[in-house]
Amino acid sequence: MHMKEFCNGIKLGEAASGIVMDYHMQESEYAELKRQFQQERHAFFQLVTGAAGYRQKLLYLFVRFAMDAYEEYQVRGISDDVYFNTFSDIRIWSEVCCRDFGEYGIEEYNWLQEHVRLRLFRLGRMQFQPIAMEGDVKAGDVIVENKQLVLNVHIPEGGALSPQEVAHSFSLARAFFRGITPVFICQSWLLYPGLDHIMKSDSNILQFQRLFHIYEVDEAAKEAEQRIFNRVAADPSEYGEDTSLQHAAKAYLLAGGKLGRGSGIYVPID
Known part of the structure; x- marks a missing residue:
């Protein structure tokens, strides 16, 4: 090379x-x-x-x-x-x-x-990282045990997160990591439940979020603000409004809303 x-x-x-x-x-x-x-x-x-x-x-x-x-x-x-x-x-x-x-x-x-x-590979739109689960987690009907090997999902910047691209990426991951039971976990601002206040119900992000059983929410995380505005400000009034998402997110924050991070589990149904 x-x-x-x-x-x-x-x-x-x-x-x-x-x-x-x-x-x-x-x-x-x-x-x-x-x-x-x-x-x-x-x-x-x-x-x-x-x-x-x-x-x-x-x-x-x-x-x-x-x-x-x-x-x-x-x-x-x-x-x-x-x-x-x-x-x-x-x-x-x-x-x-x-x-x-x-x-x-x-x-x-x-x-x-x-x-x-x-320790991490990009397969299609998303990245996957085999990790051992820390602690027992129950989300909906899904139970993941402590130290169980799961696939941690990361979403790199750039490109649409369309349902088709997401499905293709998960399919590639299941084939690539054949020896690992297909249990996917994700910790991201994309899984924060409050996003439904600033996004349309058919948005790619909310469709992605609905795949997961959310088991934990961090209200204090600033990842969403960093990703949406490319920085974190102490006063939301300092944020720009160059996109419709920035406009909606800024208004929501100024009204006292929170934009944190969610953790979820996704187990595909064969």
């Missing part, structure tokens, strides 16, 4: 690709940083983020880590489509970094470590 091929494969933009292609690092330094990442991850992140220009350095390093993971993808017989789709998160988070900090790089380094450690 060559760097240019990888950047093209994840559709990394010209500016971000230029940072990666032009970055100079001795192979001995890279080997040592990779060793630290694999064996002393906390110390690795402390070391890298403690220096100027760390976001660009992390972009370069995660591209290299992802390229190194390609061989293991091939050994496991995982397609190039899944490989590039999974690591397209590097492009997404480099664009978020540019939006939030005015420079292409990586700030969400804790999240991206799951990808390069082959």
Whole structure:
């Protein structure tokens, strides 16, 4: 896997690709940083983020880590489509970094470590991560036991969350993780019950939400505001209203409403 091929494969933009292609690092330094990442991850992140220009350095390093993971993808017989789709998160988070900090790089380094450690895969529209359930959970008729292996669902930014795309993604996950009972859990602002106050009943998000049995709600979470407004403000009156969703969400918050996070379980019916 060559760097240019990888950047093209994840559709990394010209500016971000230029940072990666032009970055100079001795192979001995890279080997040592990779060793630290694999064996002393906390110390690795402390070391890298403690220096100027760390976001660009992390972009370069995660591209290299992802390229190194390609061989293991091939050994496991995982397609190039899944490989590039999974690591397209590097492009997404480099664009978020540019939006939030005015420079292409990586700030969400804790999240991206799951990808390069082959603990998370993007299959269609959504990402899936095998995890052991923490504690017994009952939601509706569904019971999930402590330490039971389940598939954690994440929804990356970009693209419609249409019922067709969602169904296709779940189908791909069931085939990809054949050895895991198809029990899906999700912790997201998309599952917050209060969204029905700001969205139409036939919206893609609410249709996605209805698949899940909600078992926990966090009223204090600010994830919804971060995703809707791209920031969190102490005073909702400071939020912009560039989209219909922002307009509805701002009005709802100003009226005393909450936009938290929900946790839910989905078990497909065969």
